[in-house]
Amino acid sequence: xxxxxxxxxxxxxxxxxxxxxxxxxxxxxxxxxxxxxxxxxxxxxxxxxxxxxxxxxxxxxxxxxxxxxxxxxxxxxxxxxxxxxxxxxxxxxxxxxxxxxxxxxxxxxxxxxxxxxxxxxxxxxxxxxxxxxxxxxxxxxxxxxxxxxxxxxxxxxxxxxx
Amino acid sequence: xxxxxxxxxxxxxxxxxxxxxxxxxxxxxxxxxxxxxxxxxxxxxxxxxxxxxxxxxxxxxxxxxxxxxxxxxxxxxxxxxxxxxxxxxxxxxxxxxxxxxxxxxxxxxxxxxxxxxxxxxxxxxxxxxxxxxxxxxxxxxxxxxxxxxxxxxxxxxxxxxxxxxxxxxxxxxxxxxxxxxxxxxxxxxxxxxxxxxxxxxxxxxxxxxxxxxxxxxxxxxxxxxxxxxxxxxxxxxxxxxxxxxxxxxxxxxxxxxxxxxxxxxxxxxxxxxxxxxxxxxxxxxxxxxxxxxxxxxxxxxxxxxxxxxxxxxxxxxxxxxxxxxxxxxxxxxxxxxxxxxxxxxxxxxxxxxxxxxxxxxxxxxxxxxxxxxxxxxxxxxxxxxxxxxxxxxxxxxxxxxxxxxxxxxxxxxxxxxxxxxxx
Ligand SMILES: [Fe+2]
Numbered sequence: 144x145x146x147x148x149x150x151x152x153x154x155x156x157x158x159x160x161x162x163x164x165x166x167x168x169x170x171x172x173x174x175x176x177x178x179x180x181x182x183x184x185x186x187x188x189x190x191x192x193x194x195x196x197x198x199x200x201x202x203x204x205x206x207x208x209x210x211x212x213x214x215x216x217x218x219x220x221x222x223x224x225x226x227x228x229x230x231x232x233x234x235x236x237x238x239x240x241x242x243x244x245x246x247x248x249x250x251x252x253x254x255x256x257x258x259x260x261x262x263x264x265x266x267x268x269x270x271x272x273x274x275x276x277x278x279x280x281x282x283x284x285x286x287x288x289x290x291x292x293x294x295x296x297x298x299x300x301x302x303x304x305x
Numbered sequence: 306x307x308x309x310x311x312x313x314x315x316x317x318x319x320x321x322x323x324x325x326x327x328x329x330x331x332x333x334x335x336x337x338x339x340x341x342x343x344x345x346x347x348x349x350x351x352x353x354x355x356x357x358x359x360x361x362x363x364x365x366x367x368x369x370x371x372x373x374x375x376x377x378x379x380x381x382x383x384x385x386x387x388x389x390x391x392x393x394x395x396x397x398x399x400x401x402x403x404x405x406x407x408x409x410x411x412x413x414x415x416x417x418x419x420x421x422x423x424x425x426x427x428x429x430x431x432x433x434x435x436x437x438x439x440x441x442x443x444x445x446x447x448x449x450x451x452x453x454x455x456x457x458x459x460x461x462x463x464x465x466x467x468x469x470x471x472x473x474x475x476x477x478x479x480x481x482x483x484x485x486x487x488x489x490x491x492x493x494x495x496x497x498x499x500x501x502x503x504x505x506x507x508x509x510x511x512x513x514x515x516x517x518x519x520x521x522x523x524x525x526x527x528x529x530x531x532x533x534x535x536x537x538x539x540x541x542x543x544x545x546x547x548x549x550x551x552x553x554x555x556x557x558x559x560x561x562x563x564x565x566x567x568x569x570x571x572x573x574x575x576x577x578x579x580x581x582x583x584x585x586x587x588x589x590x591x592x593x594x595x596x597x598x599x600x601x602x603x604x605x606x607x608x609x610x611x612x613x614x615x616x617x618x619x620x621x622x623x624x625x626x627x628x629x630x631x632x633x634x635x636x637x638x639x640x641x642x643x644x645x646x647x648x649x650x651x652x653x654x655x656x657x658x659x660x661x662x663x664x665x666x667x668x669x670x671x672x673x674x675x676x677x678x679x680x681x682x683x684x685x686x687x688x689x690x691x692x693x694x695x696x697x698x699x700x701x702x703x704x705x706x707x708x709x710x711x712x713x714x715x716x717x718x719x720x721x722x723x724x725x726x727x728x
Contacts, residue, residue: 189669193411194507201507201645203669205660210592215664217588218671222535225678295411296640297511300677301669 144242155239158249158276161283166232169303174219177304178212181285182277185209188289189305192270195291203292203301215304225302230267231256232305245278246286253290255305257298268294268305307460309397311354311475322347327728332698334719336687339516344726345636351725352615353379353633358465358472358482360617360630361385361395363644365469365503366412371429374412376642377632378462378473379616384408385471386429389416393466395473396431396459411508431459468498470619470628486613487554493561493611496604497621502649506659509643511668513677515684517616517633518722520641523676524612525560525714527551528699533679536671539588542566542596542623543608550606550706557717558614563606566598566623595661598623601648614721624655625662637684643667 145151165180181187189204206212233254241248250273257267270292277286290305321327322343327335338344353359361376362385373386375398382398398408400420407420417434418427426435433454441447462473467482483491513520523529530543537543549564590596598607601624608622618629626647632640645667647659667673697719700711722728 191507191509197412199505199507200656200660201509201663202660203509203667205664207657207661208592210590211595211661211664213591214595217591218536218539222539223671224533224535224675226681295510297509297668299511299513299668299681300674302674 151239151242154242154247155237155249157278157283158239158247158251158274159234159237161276162234162237162251162274166234169232169305170230172230172303174216174303177216178209181209181212181288182279183209185212185285186287186289187212187285187304189301190289190291191295192291192293193295203297204304219303223302225300226259228260228302229258230303231258234272247274247276247278247283249274249276253305255303265298266294267298268292268301270294270305272305307456307458308477309354309460309462309475310477311356312350321728327723328694331716331720332696333694334697334715335694336692338722338728339518339684339687340636342636345516345633347726348633349379349381351727353381354475355725356474356476356479357615358474358479358485358613359462359615360470360613360628361462361473362471362630363469363503363505363628363646364393364466364471365505365646366508366644367393368505369414371414371416372412373408373415373429375408375410377630377640378475380633380635382406382408383462383473384418385473386431388429392430393464393471394430395462395464395471396427397461399459400425401433401457401459402436427459431461433457433459468495468500469503470498486559487556489552490554490559490561490611490613493552493563493604493606493609494613494619496602496606496609497611497619497626499602503626503646504649504651504656506645506647506656506663509641509645509667511641511677512634513639513641513680514637515639515680516636516687517631517639519680519683520618520629520631520639520676521612521614521718522715523680524562524610524618525551525553525718526712527562527709528712529679530562530709533675534672536665536675540590540596545709548707549709551708551711551714552706553714553717556721557714558721560612560714560718562610564608565605566607592661594658595664596623597658597662599655599658614718620666622665623662624659625666626659627663627666637688641668 187206188202190202234251236252239249252271255268256264258264273289275287276283325337359378366374367387370389376383376385383395384398386394398406400407402425405420405422424437428434439448465472465482472482531538531545547564552561611619616631620627627645630642665671697712697715700708700713
């Protein structure tokens with residue numbers, strides 16, 4: 144762990160900056176660049192909280208490696224049919240759990256809001272992300288990102304990743 | 306013990322809700338069957354509490370003695386519980402005292418269910434075993450002398466299982482589930498459920514703002530597969546030139562869509578490509594592992610999507626194995642409970658393969674998103690716009706089973722539906 148409180152806060156600031164850029168990209172709908180936030184060997188999972196707590200491994204999304212994220216991004220842009228929507232991805236309460244350079248372990252609460260045409264804004268998903276972030280030069284990348292959602296009963300479908 | 310008995314009377318006079326008439330043309334489906342609350346209420350009685358086997362869960366969801374899950378028969382909340390001796394029981398999730406829905410966890414393990422309101426206690430066969438202050442306090446109050454505990458058990462359903470799949474019915478003289486499925490459907494059913502021990506990988510849950518029958522239709526509709534799901538055609542999982550069969554039971558209520566994936570890249574004729582928007586023959590997945598198929602059943606088909614009337618869909622697609630439990634929630638919404646499983650013999654690599662492949666289905670899956678979105682579009686159209694009958698006219702009722710551009714199975718389902726509903 145960093146020696147001083149100031150150094151620790153500096154790590155948290157780095158993590159927050161990274162997460163906020165990630166959220167901003169998704170909110171802008173730049174899904175093609177979404178995989179760029181991950182290492183080549185990253186594991187990305189979105190898991191229902193009841194499955195997680197029952198040690199059931201099924202993911203709503205389960206990707207091993209950047210290739211699978213690129214395939215999902217391609218599908219969302221080119222093959223998937225879904226109603227157009229705006230999304231807002233709120234991230235808060237980031238806590239740095241451990242620092243073991245180049246890896247940072249952090250937990251963050253998230254809230255995904257969706258707005259469809261002629262419909263009121265709705266909460267699509269809320270939960271907590273458990274991230275292992277790798278520092279590569281002056282850049283951060285997800286090595287592991289596991290989003291565990293409380294919103295177990297999904298409103299129709301989750302189109303964009305969190 | 307009380308058993309829920311079907312309220313459906315075979316000879317009951319048929320009264321169509323006021324102002325509603327089924328169109329004379331068999332190719333038309335009236336839109337009020339998707340939106341009318343009286344029709345939805347009648348369906349609960351005649352279909353879900355009628356002469357049918359309702360799917361309620363898999364044995365691998367309650368593998369150990371005293372395991373239980375919440376589930377549904379039609380719209381009715383139930384508990385599916387395995388008792389200490391291993392037998393499975395299905396009973397109402399509703400206290401026999403004041404009606405509280407007492408079981409509030411998705412799954413658990415325990416011999417007793419205690420209603421939190423007044424602590425009435427039931428065992429996992431649904432039997433009432435304890436009432437606090439039954440004799441009152443200091444000789445005052447309490448239950449009347451003639452109170453018979455045995456008359457206040459939870460109402461249970463008749464239960465049967467087939468190779469790990471649990472069914473419940475309110476009907477006391479149902480045929481076996483094997484006879485209910487019929488030989489053609491049973492044969493394919495057994496390729497998904499061969500009796501080998503299953504391992505639950507997890508559950509997806511979603512609501513869908515559409516009538517429950519739309520989901521039955523969707524899985525009896527091979528016409529939409531290559532048109533809506535361009536993921537399949539883009540990455541070569543399925544094209545209309547794949548060998549396919551559409552098989553239904555004698556009564557037209559169950560259906561199996563079987564398909565065989567071509568070896569290597571599929572070939573698509575020029576004229577077919579023109580009809581399939583956004584076909585991209587050259588695309589390769591960056592991670593090809595998702596398409597791997599490890600042959601694990603003795604079947605010439607790489608995939609089969611089965612719909613069992615009224616509330617089950619079972620799927621085997623490559624190495625994806627799942628069930629979908631369709632729960633109606635009024636005319637305009639359904640809830641879907643997906644159980645995704647593998648085999649008890651899977652090693653860690655096989656489990657991970659199944660997890661990777663399962664990105665195709667579920668409420669964030671490449672096909673799952675599209676089906677849910679398309680059905681929402683349909684319900685939006687049905688509820689918001691002027692009444693107009695829908696069409697199901699593709700194909701021919703006497704066509705060969707390898708016809709794929711067809712709505713034969715949808716028409717068959719509605720012939721059966723009309724018979725049961727008396728429309
Ligand atoms: Fe579909």
